[in-house]
Amino acid sequence: MSGVGEACRADFPILSRVVNGWPLIYLDSAASSQKPRQVIETVSGYYERSHANVHRSIHTLGEEATDLYEGARDAVRAFVGARFREEIVFTRGTTEAINLVAQCVARTLRPGDEIIVTEMEHHSNLIPWQMACRDHGAGLKAVPVIGDGFLDMEAFGRLLSPRTRLVAAAHVSNVLGTINPVAEIVSRSHEAGALVLIDGAQGAPHLSLDLAGMGADFYTFSGHKMLGPTGVGVLYGRREVLETLEPAWGGGEMIKEVWIDHAQWNDLPWRFEPGTPPIAGAVGLRAAVEYLGKLGMERVAAHERDLTARCLDALGRIAGVTLYGPRNPEIKGAVVAFNVEGIHPHDGAALLDEKGIAVRAGHHCAQPLMKRLGIVGTLRASFSVYNTPAEVERLAEAVKGVRGAL
Amino acid sequence: MVYSNLIRERFRHPRYRGTLEHPDAAFEDVNPLCGDRIRIECRVADGRLADARHRGDSCAICVASADVLLERAIGEPLDLASRLTAADLLERLEADVRASRIRCVTLPLTVLQGALDGREVAR
Numbered sequence: 231m232s233g234v235g236e237a238c239r240a241d242f243p244i245l246s247r248v249v250n251g252w253p254l255i256y257l258d259s260a261a262s263s264q265k266p267r268q269v270i271e272t273v274s275g276y277y278e279r280s281h282a283n284v285h286r287s288i289h290t291l292g293e294e295a296t297d298l299y300e301g302a303r304d305a306v307r308a309f310v311g312a313r314f315r316e317e318i319v320f321t322r323g324t325t326e327a328i329n330l331v332a333q334c335v336a337r338t339l340r341p342g343d344e345i346i347v348t349e350m351e352h353h354s355n356l357i358p359w360q361m362a363c364r365d366h367g368a369g370l371k372a373v374p375v376i377g378d379g380f381l382d383m384e385a386f387g388r389l390l391s392p393r394t395r396l397v398a399a400a401h402v403s404n405v406l407g408t409i410n411p412v413a414e415i416v417s418r419s420h421e422a423g424a425l426v427l428i429d430g431a432q433g434a435p436h437l438s439l440d441l442a443g444m445g446a447d448f449y450t451f452s453g454h455k456m457l458g459p460t461g462v463g464v465l466y467g468r469r470e471v472l473e474t475l476e477p478a479w480g481g482g483e484m485i486k487e488v489w490i491d492h493a494q495w496n497d498l499p500w501r502f503e504p505g506t507p508p509i510a511g512a513v514g515l516r517a518a519v520e521y522l523g524k525l526g527m528e529r530v531a532a533h534e535r536d537l538t539a540r541c542l543d544a545l546g547r548i549a550g551v552t553l554y555g556p557r558n559p560e561i562k563g564a565v566v567a568f569n570v571e572g573i574h575p576h577d578g579a580a581l582l583d584e585k586g587i588a589v590r591a592g593h594h595c596a597q598p599l600m601k602r603l604g605i606v607g608t609l610r611a612s613f614s615v616y617n618t619p620a621e622v623e624r625l626a627e628a629v630k631g632v633r634g635a636l
Numbered sequence: 637m638v639y640s641n642l643i644r645e646r647f648r649h650p651r652y653r654g655t656l657e658h659p660d661a662a663f664e665d666v667n668p669l670c671g672d673r674i675r676i677e678c679r680v681a682d683g684r685l686a687d688a689r690h691r692g693d694s695c696a697i698c699v700a701s702a703d704v705l706l707e708r709a710i711g712e713p714l715d716l717a718s719r720l721t722a723a724d725l726l727e728r729l730e731a732d733v734r735a736s737r738i739r740c741v742t743l744p745l746t747v748l749q750g751a752l753d754g755r756e757v758a759r
Contacts, residue, residue, distance in 0.1 A: 574672075574694065574695035574696060575670075575695075576670050576672075576695040576697075576737070576740070577639075577695045577696045577697070580638050580639070580737070581639075584638070591670070592669065592670045592671065593670065593671040597671060600671060606670070606671045606672060606673075606693050606694075607670055607671055635639075636639060636643075636644050636647055636648070636696050
């Protein structure tokens with residue numbers, strides 16, 4: 231590994247695959263990124279040499295596994311710029327992390343309380359709040375999306391009130407690519423006395439993070455979108471906030487002492503990690519954040535910004551192509567959503583797949599946003615460290631052929 | 637090949653796309669994977685599916701599937717029309733539809749069955 235783009239492609243074994251007779255062009259990293267050899271070998275090495283259950287095994291392997299698992303926590307803490315290791319809770323993914331917070335917060339909701347989401351949320355950052363509000367008589371409000379895909383911050387100001395208990399917003403939209411003004415969302419929410427959860431599923435893989443500086447109470451992300459394994463994710467929670475929450479789920483490991491009718495909770499972060507955690511996933515995630523750390527997240531972000539700019543430019547020149555989301559790559563994550571006139575997105579994706587190009591198609595788990603845009607779905611190209619300008623050019627050539635192909 | 641000539645032809649020029657005036661039965665449903673929506677309206681006479689039309693916002697495979705389904709079902713007794721299977725459609729579509737797109741083929745089947753089961757009164 232010496233750099234981004236062409237320089238790191240050899241680290242990703244899957245990129246040498248041929249799909250439908252064409253070299254694979256993988257443009258679906260926003261759904262799930264590919265894995266470098268360093269991550270794959272770390273996970274298999276863990277299983278081959280050090281696997282045992284963590285925390286409760288006194289034997290040598292148990293201690294090694296515990297060291298590796300807790301070491302992963304320290305590596306993730308450093309990567310995201312959190313102050314304390316107690317603030318890093320391993321989960322199965324972003325979805326579980328958000329549900330965990332929603333269930334904890336739901337217990338404290340009273341009728342008349344309100345939660346604010348946005349119209350651009352992934353279902354993962356919407357449905358858990360719908361459920362929490364439904365079960366506790368709270369109201370759910372949504373910040374509208376305006377213009378090329380920006381949050382209406384004036385409307386947000388009007389929605390905030392003393393009734394607002396929590397604000398849940400994406401760091402980066404998984405469809406529009408919009409990088410939301412999280413600092414402003416955090417400060418205005420805190421002024422109103424509300425907690426803030428930022429869904430970082432599309433932020434952590436692409437942007438340099440300073441969670442202590444950002445000030446959000448919760449930040450959630452998944453390992454598999456950032457070169458790591460599936461089945462592991464992270465809930466970052468500010469220590470002083472986590473300390474006030476009752477755990478969402480019970481089980482082994484999250485307790486200090488148990489009687490038949492009650493129990494005393496364990497310390498942070500284990501209080502929120504009942505059962506055997508995703509040990510191999512966490513160990514693999516450490517390898518992933520170390521890989522990204524060596525590349526440098528500023529360099530990763532600049533590389534992906536360049537690919538996004540090239541993609542917006544190339545697709546924007548094709549007749550019949552509609553682009554969604556901000557046109558300015560400086561304020562946009564590594565996704566480009568688009569449609570081709572007369573072609574359903576699923577047909578477009580199937581036609582591109584015939585050329586070995588993997589893109590996402592559909593509603594991207596953001597149906598309220600699709601309704602706001604007045605469409606059923608879109609095609610979506612998304613980028614990671616291993617994509618190249620040549621791949622963007624081949625995408626654009628293939629998209630030209632999609633129109634009129636059916 | 638995913639897109640057979642028949643799928644392309646029926647997507648471009650569906651024969652049974654549209655609406656019926658005063659349908660006896662109608663139903664619509666959504667494919668949760670992609671958000672595609674299709675509606676089928678039916679006219680029933682003498683225990684047979686006398687006529688039917690489909691409409692909606694859906695992909696080429698779904699449009700073609702709905703079209704060959706109605707072509708096959710119109711004129712048939714209701715119990716036969718509501719018992720048609722994905723295999724019947726796949727054969728007519730002349731296409732190698734992958735598992736990830738099979739719901740595009742079967743959505744019109746379940747919508748027609750819903751209409752004939754009277755799950756929704758025609759609007």
